[in-house]
Amino acid sequence: MDTNKVWEWTTEEFLTVSSSSSPTPGGGSVSAYVGALAASMICMVANLTIGKEKYKEVEPQVKEILSQAEMVLSLLKTGLSQDIAEFSNFMAVLKLPKSTEEEKTVRTEKLQEVLVSATDTPLGISQNCYKILQLAQELAPIGNKGAISDVGVAAYLAESALKSAMLSVDINLPGIKNEVYKEKVLAERTRLFEQAAVLCAETVAMVQSRM
């Protein structure tokens, strides 16, 4: 299967290729797709709220939530495509020659670049999953009661996608030499994990009180 055409694969093919020994799509890509599914649940509940007389008062807020969720969904789709590209970039750098000193220097530099890029991509996926959690928390008290459980689904899935994308950060970070960059990423990792757990618990509690 051509990974450049991942958006043309059927839902069944996506499962089949993910299951195979082909290294892409791997955990980062799958996490991005789950984050996008979480975003789609926010969009669905927002779409089921907008235009309903009963929810007229909250409509401007819900429209804003929908618009943001659509944007984040699109960013997570880009994240998935990037995650697949990172893998080929990484493999290409590993194949660079390392016979002479000059070749070794170039290869080491390129390897550092590709490691940073392969850290930034899953970190971005995690950050976008965090945005979905924020949108879930906003929508939980005001979204259509008839579909409110799906805001809970969005929260659960976004939190797990955030954590699972971060495993790709954990793989690449130890190889990076820039200590300032590493510290910044680790601080962001801690912040996202802590705040995501709070947002998820609060959202699910609100959802369950309205079910």
Added chain:
Amino acid sequence: MDTNKVWEWTTEEFLTVSSSSSPTPGGGSVSAYVGALAASMICMVANLTIGKEKYKEVEPQVKEILSQAEMVLSLLKTGLSQDIAEFSNFMAVLKLPKSTEEEKTVRTEKLQEVLVSATDTPLGISQNCYKILQLAQELAPIGNKGAISDVGVAAYLAESALKSAMLSVDINLPGIKNEVYKEKVLAERTRLFEQAAVLCAETVAMVQSRM
């Protein structure tokens, strides 16, 4: 989009239809798909372990894990299709006539049947996600180190899919009159939540120790 053909939709269409105000695929279906993606990560890591000299000793165990993960993946696919069918069944029962006493009796009985079925389906999805967590725990200490983070991805995603599918159980259970059934489901719900949290934490810890 024809929901009977959900396995022929592209990955992009699945996101688009899930985002729309069309009630299916909803949270139950999306949870089943995420569970199937978790299963696919177990299959991938197993496939990357089998046939490697370095992992020859654990190969029989890993082959057994692969075979079970493939089976659970297939059950989760069936669960998704069933979840979509439950919704149309439910809507069909709601539309039954209720003018005469006899019609009301028939409608009430059918409603109870469909509520039980619409509880059993997401409960089955949760139980299959739990099986993925068990397989993740088995694979974490013996799977190919080079892809071990994806076993962590499987654990995170399976736990959240278990919890998010259970929200569909929470919606339907209050309407069911059979108290024996309700108690049995609530006990299973508690068991799955508690043990899933333990399995997920243990698996991620093992994964991180091998990364």
